[in-house]
Amino acid sequence: MSNIKLDCKNMSCPAPIIEVSKAIKEINTGDVLEVEATDQGFEPDIQAWSKQTGHELISLDVGDVLKAVIRKV
């Protein structure tokens, strides 16, 4: 089980979600993806994305830099 970091800071919608969807394809089931973004729309977007795709959103920290941790299901 590995942790992969994805830097999506200073990317505007929909780039962060696009990068997450690309990265999730590269990793194995059970692996964890840590994403950092500055786009405030990322907060509801990543929740909608995980609900739609079925991957697990382990945690989501908000602030100037948002951090989401996702596990591939």
Added chain:
Amino acid sequence: MEEREELRAETEENPYLEARFKGLEQKIKKLKNELKASQKQLPTNALTIIVFSGDMDRLMASFILSSTAAAMGMEVTMFFTMWGLVALKKSVHYHGKTLPEKMITFMMPSHPKHAKLSKMNMLGGGKKFLEFLMKKKNIQNVSDYIEMARNMGVKFIACSMTMDLMGIKADELLKPMVFCGATTYLANASTSKINLFI
């Protein structure tokens, strides 16, 4: 299956039960077929977009929506018609065209990067200002979004009828390209969850 065998053995002795049993089996078979037919009619996890407008701001909306839907695992098809065909242009040429076709080729933008704004274009001044703002906020331009959508596996389909109308030839568009008419689009749209006209 074993329960059925037991029931069979019991009903063989009782003709009334046998008839009831057979009737139920037939009903179940009928319901199974009806369920299969209903499931085929359910909307699929797909998005179709009719890209009718060739304006820069509307094209951006079209491509952003299609890329995002693809990122969410939806099957996306964009059907380009009329002014929207500009988004598919790679390079234009004039040879092999009739005079009216050459005229319309001249009057239309030759590449999506030349698309104007739908509002406040102000002879190009408004567009330049918006592009300046976009650069400041790290927002990509139309050409980038088109490439993004393509890389996400969004299907691009060109309307053959309006292509003919606008004097656009197949070799002027991005490759590979699929061509179809309204019927194909509507057949696709009738089973897709979301259908948009932009």
